[in-house]
Amino acid sequence: MIRLLIVDDHPVVRDGLRGMLTGDDEFEVLGEAADGAEAVTLAETLRPDVVLMDLRMPGTDGVRAIGMLRERGVPARVLVLTTYDTDSDVLPAIEAGATGYLLKDTPREELFRAVRAAARGEAVLSPSVATRLLGQVRSPAKEPLSQRELEVLGLIARGSTNREAAAHLFISEATVKTHLLHVYGKLGVKDRAAAVAVAFERGLLTPGSGPRS
Incomplete structure (x- = not known):
């Protein structure tokens, strides 16, 4: 069984994810957090296998929380689940140590597959995020810096x-x-x-x- 921690500042989103995941015998939701600081505290205590992490939250945001988890040696894999796929969101999250990056419009079965893959330590990226990262590697800045x-x-x-x-x-x-x-x-x-x-x-x-x- 894959043990999960859900992190999102919107209660409706947390409730929806919990209901979806607990409906499958393969997953166990250990807890929920409404911001990054609470997520770090719970992750240290509950020791989940995977943390489903929102990025933009009041107080400690997702990127900072991912970095804090790495700094404190928490072994949980972090799977970002957000509505944003801009460069200023994707790159810092990946650099901070996120195992995967999904958008909230991801279908249920794809989310389940991503959670399983993240638990195995495999990188998981939504198609739009993968395309954006490839574009960053392949394309220089449109205009060079002075x-x-x-x-x-x-x-x-x-x-x-x-x-x-x-x-x-x-x-x-x-x-x-x-x-x-x-x-x-x-x-x-x-x-x-x-x-x-x-x-x-x-x-x-x-x-x-x-x-x-």
Whole structure:
């Protein structure tokens, strides 16, 4: 029997998943959590085989929760179940350690197969997510980053704040913010973490070496 923890901030979604899964003798739902912090606490206590993890939740989100589970050595496999398949959602979740990534419109039997596969440690991706990840690998950015944008992103990747990056490059903080907005647009992301993740994925940044032209 595969033991599960359901994590979603919407009670109706949790109830629906619980009803679906407990209707099959192969699955046992150990518990439910409404946010990432609660999920980590329950996972440490209940030791599920698979965690069905939503991404966008109040408080501790799914990506942070996945990272916390890895940091604390919780062996559960994490299968993301969300409505979002944008680069800024998919890449951070996979990089944080998710075993699989499914969308909430996944048919029942496909969800069951994915849970079984995740429990075996096999990677599971919905077709649209797989296509998006392949596109990230095969296609360079639509528009290359400028040298200054790479410099700003490199500093951000090393933990600098906007103010610190501005001081280092002898430019204004507003200019740093403008460069970052251009970077987000060119890489197709919405935040700093996703921009850094995509930049490393595409080889624009390399660990310890700063920005590459």
